Structures are given as C-alpha cells and as structure tokens.
Amino acid sequence: MLEIKIELTLLILSVLFFLSILAGKISSRFGIPALLLFLGVGMLFGSAGFGISFDNISVAQTIGTLALCIILFSGGLDTKLSEVQPIIKQGLILATIGVFLTAIFTGVIVWFIFKSIGVSLLTSLLLASVMSSTDSASVFSILRSRGLYLKNNLRPMLEFESGSNDPMAYMLVITFIEIIKQNTTPNYWVVGRALIVQLIIGVVVGFVIGKLSIYLINKIKIGNDSLYPILVFTISIFIFSLSYYLKGNSYLAVYVGGLTIGNGKFIHKRSSLHFFDGLAWLSQLIMFLTLGLLVNPQELIPLIIPGLIISAVMIFIARPLTVFLSLLPFRKMGFKDKIYVSWVGLKGAVPIIFAVFVLNENVPEARTIFNIVFLCTLVSLLVQGTSLAIIAKWLGLTETPKGIKKLKNFDIDFSDEIKSIITEIEVNKNTLSNGNRVMDLDIPDQTLIAMIKRNKNYFIPKGNTVLKEKDKLLIITDNQDSLFDTLTRLEIKDF
Numbered sequence: 001m002l003e004i005k006i007e008l009t010l011l012i013l014s015v016l017f018f019l020s021i022l023a024g025k026i027s028s029r030f031g032i033p034a035l036l037l038f039l040g041v042g043m044l045f046g047s048a049g050f051g052i053s054f055d056n057i058s059v060a061q062t063i064g065t066l067a068l069c070i071i072l073f074s075g076g077l078d079t080k081l082s083e084v085q086p087i088i089k090q091g092l093i094l095a096t097i098g099v100f101l102t103a104i105f106t107g108v109i110v111w112f113i114f115k116s117i118g119v120s121l122l123t124s125l126l127l128a129s130v131m132s133s134t135d136s137a138s139v140f141s142i143l144r145s146r147g148l149y150l151k152n153n154l155r156p157m158l159e160f161e162s163g164s165n166d167p168m169a170y171m172l173v174i175t176f177i178e179i180i181k182q183n184t185t186p187n188y189w190v191v192g193r194a195l196i197v198q199l200i201i202g203v204v205v206g207f208v209i210g211k212l213s214i215y216l217i218n219k220i221k222i223g224n225d226s227l228y229p230i231l232v233f234t235i236s237i238f239i240f241s242l243s244y245y246l247k248g249n250s251y252l253a254v255y256v257g258g259l260t261i262g263n264g265k266f267i268h269k270r271s272s273l274h275f276f277d278g279l280a281w282l283s284q285l286i287m288f289l290t291l292g293l294l295v296n297p298q299e300l301i302p303l304i305i306p307g308l309i310i311s312a313v314m315i316f317i318a319r320p321l322t323v324f325l326s327l328l329p330f331r332k333m334g335f336k337d338k339i340y341v342s343w344v345g346l347k348g349a350v351p352i353i354f355a356v357f358v359l360n361e362n363v364p365e366a367r368t369i370f371n372i373v374f375l376c377t378l379v380s381l382l383v384q385g386t387s388l389a390i391i392a393k394w395l396g397l398t399e400t401p402k403g404i405k406k407l408k409n410f411d412i413d414f415s416d417e418i419k420s421i422i423t424e425i426e427v428n429k430n431t432l433s434n435g436n437r438v439m440d441l442d443i444p445d446q447t448l449i450a451m452i453k454r455n456k457n458y459f460i461p462k463g464n465t466v467l468k469e470k471d472k473l474l475i476i477t478d479n480q481d482s483l484f485d486t487l488t489r490l491e492i493k494d495f
Contacts, residue, residue, distance in 0.1 A: 017289075038284070038285060038288030038289060039288055039295075039378075040292065042288060042292015042293045042295075043292045043295060043297060044292075057294075057356060057360045058360060060290050060291070060356050061353075061357060061360045063287060063290050064287055064290070064349075064356055064357075066283070067284065068287075068350065069251070070233075070236065070276070070280055070283040071283055072163065072166065072254050072255040072258065073236040073239075073240075073254045073255065073257065073258035073276065074258065074276040075163040076254070076255045076257065076260075076261075076262055077259075077261060077262035077272075077273055077276055078262065079160060079163060079258075079263075080156075080263065081259070083156040087160065090157055090330055091156075091157050091164065093327070094165065094323070094326055094341075095160070095161050095165035095168060096165075096168050098161070098165070098322050098326040099132045099165050099172070100168065101321075101322040102314075102319060102345075103129040103169075103172050104125070104128070105317070105318040105322060106127075106128035106131070106313060106314055106318040107121070107125035107129070108125075109318065110127065110128060110310055110313060111123075122176060122179060123364070123369070125176055126173065126180060126358065126369065127310075127369050127372065127373070129169060129172035129176055130173055130354040130358065130369065130373050131314060131347055131351045131373055131376055131377075132165075132168075132172060133162075133166045133168070134161065134162045134165060134345050134346055134347070134348075135162055135348025135350055149398065150392060150397050150398065151398070151399050152333075152334065152397070154337060154341070164252075164255055166251050166255075167199070167251040167252035170249065170354065171198060171249060173357060173358070175191055175195065177358060177361050179191075180364065181361065181363065197247070197248075198247065198248055198249040199248075199249055201243065201247060201248025201249070201253075202249035202250065202253040202256065203253070205242055205246060205248050205253045205257075206239055206253040206254065206256025206257035206258075206259075206260065207256055209238070209239045210239070210256065210257040210258075210260025210264070211260060213232075213235045213261055216235075217266040217267065218266050225268060226271075229271055229272045229275035229276070232261065232272045233275070233276070233279070236257065236258065291352045291353070291356070295370075295371070299371050300371055300374065300375055303368070307371075307375030307376055307379065308375075308379065310376055311375070311376045311379040311380065311383075314380075315343075315379075315380065315384065319342050323338055323345075327341070336395045336397060340391060340397055343387075343391050344388065345384065346384050346385055347377040347380035351373050351376075352370075352374055354373075355369055355374070407423070408424070410451060410474045420476055420477065420478060421477050421478070421480065422450075423483065424473060424474055425472070426470060426471070426473075427468065427469055427471040428469060428492070430491035432467060436467050437463070437464055437465065437466055437467065438461045438464070438467065439463040441467075441490065442489045442490070443489060443490065444477070444482050444489070446477055447482055447483075447486045448475070448476045448477070449461050451473075452467070452471055452472065452473055452474070453471070453474075454471050
C-alpha cells in the first residue's frame with residue numbers, strides 16, 4: 001500500500017512539473033510572468049481544482065526556506081561585481097533603506113485606510129513588511145525573452161536590489177512577529193541594534209566562509225568531477241545554517257557567500273554555475289507549486305477589494321515615494337530611470353513565503369495576511385509583470401545590445417576568466433564573395449575559425465578547407481570590436 005502511495009505521489013509530481021515547465025515556455029513566448037503560471041498550476045490541482053489537499057504550514061515553510069536559500073545563493077553566484085560596482089551604492093540603499101521605507105509607508109497608509117474596521121498599526125506594518133521586497137527574476141526573464149535591454153545600468157541595479165533586499169524584509173517580518181506575539185511596547189533601540197548585529201554577522205559569515213570555500217574547492221582532490229557542484233551546494237547550506245546559529249541573518253549570509261564564491265576563481269566553476277542555475281529553477285518550481293496548492297481560492301473572494309486597494313497603495317504611492325527618496329542623493333540618475341525603477345517593484349514568491357512564516361507563527365489575522373499577500377502578488381504580476389517591456393519602451397530606456405549570438409550547434413563554454421568572445425555564424429552567399437576557402441575569408445587577425453559544422457559532421461578547418469553555404473562556423477575573437485568587424489566583413493546580417 002505504501003509503495004502505491006509513493007508511486008502515485010511521484011506520478012502527480014511529474015505531471016505538475018511537466019505542466020509547470022510548459023507554463024515557463026508560455027511565459028517566455030507571451031511575456032506572462034512564469035511565477036503567475038506556476039501558481040496557477042498549483043491552484044488548478046489544489047483543493048478547489050482537482051482536489052489535492054495540502055495544508056501543512058510547517059512543510060510549506062521548510063520548502064520555502066530551502067528554496068529561498070538556494071535561489072539567493074544562485075543569485076549571488078550569477079552576480080558579477082564588475083557589473084554591479086558602478087551602481088552598488090544605489091542598489092544597497094534600495095535593498096536596505098528602501099525596503100524599510102516601503103514597509104513604513106505602506107503600513108501607515110494601510111492602517112490609516114482600514115483602522116476604522118479594527119486593523120491595528122502593528123498588523124499593518126507586519127503585512128507591509130511581508131511585501132516590502134521585490135522579485136526581478138521573472139521580470140528579466142521576460143525582458144530577455146523579448147530581446148529587450150535597459151540603458152543606464154538599470155538591469156544590474158534592479159537585479160542587485162532584488163537579490164539583496166530579501167534579508168532586510170525577512171528581518172522586519174521576524175521583528176514584527178515577535179513584537180505582536182509579546183504584546184508589549186518594544187524597545188526600538190534594542191530592536192534596531194539587533195537588526196544591525198544580524199546584518200553584520202550575516203555579511204561576515206558569508207564573506208569569510210565564501211573565501212575559505214574557494215581555497216577548499218581548489219585544494220581538495222575529488223576523484224569524481226561531478227561532485228564539485230555538490231560540494232558547492234553543501235557549502236551554501238553550511239553558510240545558511242552557521243549564520244543562523246551565530247544569530248546572523250542567514251539569507252544575507254547565503255547571498256554574500258554566493259557573491260563571494262561566484263566572483264572568485266575555482267575549478268569546475270562553469271559546471272557549478274550551470275548546476276545551480278537548474279537547481280534554482282527547480283527550487284522555484286517546487287516552491288511555486290507548493291504555494292499554489294496551499295491557497296484556498298474561496299477565501300480570496302471577500303478580500304478582493306482590500307487586496308486591490310493595498311496593491312494600488314504599493315504600486316502607485318509607496319514604491320515610487322520610496323524610490324525617489326532613496327535615490328535623492330544620486331542627482332545624475334534621470335527622472336525616467338527612477339520612474340522605471342519605481343514600476344519594477346514586482347512582488348513574487350518571497351512575500352508569499354514570508355506570509356507562510358506568519359501563518360506558522362499563528363499570529364492574529366495570519367490567514368487574512370496570507371490571503372491579502374497572495375492577492376497583491378497576483379495583482380503585481382498581472383499589472384506590473386506583463387507591462388515591464390511596454391513601460392521600458394515608452395520611457396525610451398531600451399537599447400539594441402551589442403549582443404553575442406547564443407551557441408546552438410556547438411556545445412562549448414568558456415570560463416569567465418577567459419576574456420575571448422565565442423559565437424557562431426552561418427555561411428551565406430555574400431560570405432563567400434572573395435572565395436570559398438577559409439584562407440579567402442576577409443577576417444581580422446584577432447579572429448579564429450575554430451570549428452565547422454556541416455550537416456551533422458564537425459571538423460577542424462585548415463586554410464585550404466572549402467566552405468559551403470549553410471556551414472556553421474565556431475568563431476573565437478578577442479573582443480566586441482573584433483567580433484563586429486568580423487561580422488561586417490563577412491556580411492552576416494542576421495545576428
């Protein structure tokens with residue numbers, strides 16, 4: 001009997017995963033945030049849909065915590081300090097002071113609107129803290145799938161903000177939960193000092209363990225190369241857990257740890273990055289499905305109006321006010337840039353996970369908070385998530401990138417430390433205008449044709465190798481200028 005249950009569970013999970021992957025494909029094609037579709041799949045199979053009953057809050061919190069740990073670590077691994085450095089001050093202010101101001105502005109306004117029906121200030125601040133962080137993972141998957149790129153370093157700033165602002169929101173949520181449960185007037189100086197200590201410990205643990213980990217990975221000799229990504233995964237869990245027991249902010253620690261390791265040099269780095277990229281997507285998928293199964297759509301209906309009001313407050317008042325105040329010292333940053341940053345206050349899975357924390361702590365009105373957060377997340381995804389590309393174009397903040405075509409016919413990847421550029425081109429009639437041999441091609445000295453694919457065959461070219469139309473060439477060159485010089489000389493148009 002137990003074996004049947006396990007097999008049935010695995011069958012259902014495989015179907016859910018497959019449908020969610022299809023939802024991700026639809027997201028890329030039509031510009032709908034993947035999170036919205038993942039949640040939809042979970043709700044479809046939930047108690048109000050196909051009848052899968054799931055109401056275990058502790059399990060949901062465990063899944064959310066582990067998933068968020070992996071997602072933050074993966075985000076740190078993928079963040080290049082060279083891109084972040086020009087906007088690190090703006091990003092840090094938005095990720096700390098910005099989160100705090102968002103929570104305060106939203107909480108006070110919500111309390112002012114709903115205090116007549118008995119909503120307390122602390123409950124309003126807790127609700128606002130839960131929704132104070134942003135989620136840009138789905139935002140930029142839409143922008144990139146549409147081929148849109150942002151001017152003025154907006155992309156790295158928004159990604160850095162979203163990757164580093166969850167720890168601050170988490171601290172606010174935990175702080176207000178404790179204050180409400182104690183039911184006493186808190187000592188705000190003690191609370192503030194505790195927050196700062198948690199931040200410092202989190203940064204120190206993440207940085208120190210990250211540096212030690214790079215040394216360990218390079219020195220340890222593992223017979224099986226496929227175990228190196230598992231070692232990095234083990235380190236991420238260790239950083240998260242150690243910071244918790246040292247009374248630091250675990251979420252900040254794991255992000256800083258990923259940032260430190262990702263910008264260091266260690267063996268099998270590329271395979272580790274690819275491993276975490278897939279693991280992060282799997283974590284998001286499992287987390288979104290769990291949250292979708294957890295919600296009861298019937299409970300959302302009475303809260304639609306309050307949810308819309310609170311969403312409007314966050315989108316049109318609290319977020320813009322926070323952004324313009326936080327970025328006030330940066331006078332060189334344009335008005336349109338700040339408008340767009342204000343619009344990218346997208347809510348995602350993290351606020352729902354924090355709402356699960358509230359549920360698990362059995363705070364008064366916890367279920368109402370969870371349902372409102374869920375509604376506000378849906379509104380944010382529908383209103384902001386689907387319009388990000390349109391708003392960027394409307395504000396004139398998009399640009400045509402000097403991009404590099406993704407490899408489709410050659411399964412080759414270079415380490416970040418290797419500064420050469422690798423891409424592929426397809427030979428056309430104009431390419432062969434000076435002759436059909438490799439030596440006849442008019443290419444710069446800095447460009448090398450490393451490999452040719454003809455039909456299903458691959459071979460290394462020589463100077464007298466005869467080229468044919470539709471041949472795929474693997475190109476290696478020094479830099480962007482050499483690349484575009486090569487493309488111009490070979491008359492490659494569709495790049």
